[in-house]
Every structure is written in structure tokens, then in C-alpha cells.
Amino acid sequence: MMKLLRVSALMLLLPFGFVGSVLAQQPAYPIVIDHALGRTVIDRKPERVATVAWANHEVPLALGIVPVGMAAANFGDDDGDGVLPWVAEALDALGGEPPVLFDEGDGIDFEAVAATDPDVILAAYSGISQSDYEILSQIAPVVAYPKAPWSTEWREMIRLNSVALGMGSEGDALIAGIEADIAKAVAAHPDLAGKTAMFVTHVDPLDLSRISFYTDNDTRVQFFKDLGLTSPRAVVETSKSGVFSGSVSAERVDMFEDVDIVVTYGDEGTIERLSANALLSTLPAIRNKAIVALGRDPLGTAANPTPLGIPWVLDDYLALLSDAAGKAE
Structure with a gap:
């Protein structure tokens, strides 16, 4: 039985005393993000966050934000509810309205994404096409992968998605926390x-x-x-x-x-x-x-x-x- 690690989003991973200092560092808008499919401009801090493809929703969740919509899990979902166990724990810890789950078995469900009325769409780790990007961009600003489909390393996924949320400093702290977890675990092997x-x-x-x-x-x-x-x-x-x-x-x-x-x-x-x-x-x-x-x-x-x-x-x-x-x- 795998040990369940309680994920309390940002507060679990940020160093003590860090939350107050980063909250005081408000990003300058507009935020401009260049990626493989174009340039995305975010004029104000997003309040309604949607994500597509694999795991992008984990960044806002880890930073204390419940997405309005996210892709349903299509691998490793042993109970069939479309939510992986660590994601379920984060959602339980944060509370609030549960996100709409997008069925991406046949590709991006554009209508479902649009229905969530997002301010931003996170897809830093994805395989979306240029056509997908252009359609999604008609709904809200879209953050795509920096180089190639399905190639975004986990640190870069956090950086891109957190910057899009206006939480770049918090994203850096999230990365540091995960790296510390890895270093501690690897030292035992x-x-x-x-x-x-x-x-x-x-x-x-x-x-x-x-x-x-x-x-x-x-x-x-x-x-x-x-x-x-x-x-x-x-x-x-x-x-x-x-x-x-x-x-x-x-x-x-x-x-x-x-x-x-x-x-x-x-x-x-x-x-x-x-x-x-x-x-x-x-x-x-x-x-x-x-x-x-x-x-x-x-x-x-x-x-x-x-x-x-x-x-x-x-x-x-x-x-x-x-x-x-x-x-x-």
C-alpha cells in the first residue's frame, strides 16, 4: 500500500515565512510568454484557470488554486473517477467548487473548455497542435510548450504555468520544495x-x-x-x-x-x-x-x-x- 502524502498545496511546499514575502511581490502586467506556438499576453491576474492535457492542473493546485476545468486522467486512474489520488487529495484540502473534467479521449473538448469561461488556459506540458492553440486562444490566453510536444520537463512546466498565473516566485519555491523532497529520498538509495x-x-x-x-x-x-x-x-x-x-x-x-x-x-x-x-x-x-x-x-x-x-x-x-x-x- 503506497503511503498517502497529504498535499496541502502551496503551504505544504513553500518554506516557512515565504508566503507573505512572495504575496507582496506583485508581477507587472502585461505578462508576455513566448512558446513554440506563438506569444501569449496576459493582461491581468487570472481568476478562472482552465488546463488541458496531462498534469498542467497540478501547478495551480500546488499553488492553492482550484481550476474551473481540467483534463480527466486517462492513465493510472484505477478507480475510474478521472482524478488521480494526489490530485484528489489536493482538491479535498483546498475545498471549493470541484473543477469540470474535460474528456480528451478524442482530443481537446473545445466547447467544454469554453463553457468554463476561463481567464487563462494552461498547456505547458501538452501535445496541442497549432490549430488547437488557435482555437483555444479564441477562448482565453493559452500557454503552450516551450519547444516541442510532450517534451516539457517538470520544472519548466511549473515555471511557465506559474508565471501565467502571476505566481512566478511561488512557482520557483514549489520547484525548490520538490527538489528537496527528491534529494532527501534519493539519499536513502x-x-x-x-x-x-x-x-x-x-x-x-x-x-x-x-x-x-x-x-x-x-x-x-x-x-x-x-x-x-x-x-x-x-x-x-x-x-x-x-x-x-x-x-x-x-x-x-x-x-x-x-x-x-x-x-x-x-x-x-x-x-x-x-x-x-x-x-x-x-x-x-x-x-x-x-x-x-x-x-x-x-x-x-x-x-x-x-x-x-x-x-x-x-x-x-x-x-x-x-x-x-x-x-x-
Whole structure:
């Protein structure tokens, strides 16, 4: 059972005595934010905040603001209510009117977003298209990703979204608080220091002829660095091209001989299939079952770090990685 960490938004993560000082630092308007899809101008402090895509709502929640609308969770939502457990805790702690949940199974629900009458729309971590951005911009100012779809590192997501809220200083303090949580947790697992980890994308049990993996440009692999892990040579080389994933024939499995830990989505059956494969089992990490298999549950979302999700699942994720490291040669 994962330990429930009570999230009391801003007050939980800001240093004592900081709240009063940052509240006195009122930002100058208009706020101008340049991003990959254009330039957003925010003329006044937003009061009604809507968010789209994955986890952007966690920034206002962590800063004490309940969004008027946000995307329903579509991964890791084990109870089917569209809200991940750490988000539910933040909403309970803050109280107030619950946000409208946008169903994004078929893309952005523009009508639902418009119906919430937002002053700003946060999408710093998202995959919205130029067309999506232009339509959303007719509703309210939109903050998109700084470089490429689904590539915004968690710190940058907090920075962009918090600045859009007129709370840039509070956002910096939120980042510092999370970094302190990570540092404390990682210190308890010195066995991970210097270990190499590779994140294998979803394993197809019917076709193990290829090895597909995320590169250093993906947020899941970027999180490895926060946890003291490094990438193997093949992942580093593939990352230089700017792509977010790579794929090679299983016959080239020797490319990954320096991998200490394999992380993927799956279960014990996935581990057994990988270990039984004639080619893949030649890798020390797989032969020794130094594998972390993440399910479609809240813990599985630990792979993709988010402001409220990190402290909630950090200890459990590190424990799994540490267990795998203990099996590595």
C-alpha cells in the first residue's frame, strides 16, 4: 500500500515565512510568454484557470488554486473517477467548487473548455497542435510548450504555468520544495548512484523482435537523472538526433550491454517473457531480472513526473528501482 502524502498545496511546499514575502511581490502586467506556438499576453491576474492535457492542473493546485476545468486522467486512474489520488487529495484540502473534467479521449473538448469561461488556459506540458492553440486562444490566453510536444520537463512546466498565473516566485519555491523532497529520498538509495537505466516502451508479447526505448529527450528518462541514474551509451547516441524514442532489431541487443536497469510498462508476465526470450535474455539486466514493470495504476504514473505526483510516489518508485539495482551485475 503506497503511503498517502497529504498535499496541502502551496503551504505544504513553500518554506516557512515565504508566503507573505512572495504575496507582496506583485508581477507587472502585461505578462508576455513566448512558446513554440506563438506569444501569449496576459493582461491581468487570472481568476478562472482552465488546463488541458496531462498534469498542467497540478501547478495551480500546488499553488492553492482550484481550476474551473481540467483534463480527466486517462492513465493510472484505477478507480475510474478521472482524478488521480494526489490530485484528489489536493482538491479535498483546498475545498471549493470541484473543477469540470474535460474528456480528451478524442482530443481537446473545445466547447467544454469554453463553457468554463476561463481567464487563462494552461498547456505547458501538452501535445496541442497549432490549430488547437488557435482555437483555444479564441477562448482565453493559452500557454503552450516551450519547444516541442510532450517534451516539457517538470520544472519548466511549473515555471511557465506559474508565471501565467502571476505566481512566478511561488512557482520557483514549489520547484525548490520538490527538489528537496527528491534529494532527501534519493539519499536513502545510494545504490542507484551511477547506475544506467533504459526505459523500454510498451512491450508487445507477440513481437519481441525489436527493442523500442525512450531517449534522453523524453520526460520519463529525464526523471532518471533526478534519481541519480544515467543513460546507457546507445540511448545517449540516439538522443543526439532530437528524437524522443528509438527502435532497433533485437538482433542488435548487444548495444545495450551496459544497461543496469530496465524500466517498462507491464507486469510479472512481462518480466518473464523478456527473461525467456533467447536474444533479449543475453542482456545482463534482463537475464538477472533487474527490471521494473510499471502497471496502469497510480504508481505507473511515477514514470512521468508531475508536481503533485512526485512526492506522492517517489519513495515507492525509488524502492522498485533500488530492488532492480540490487539484481544488476
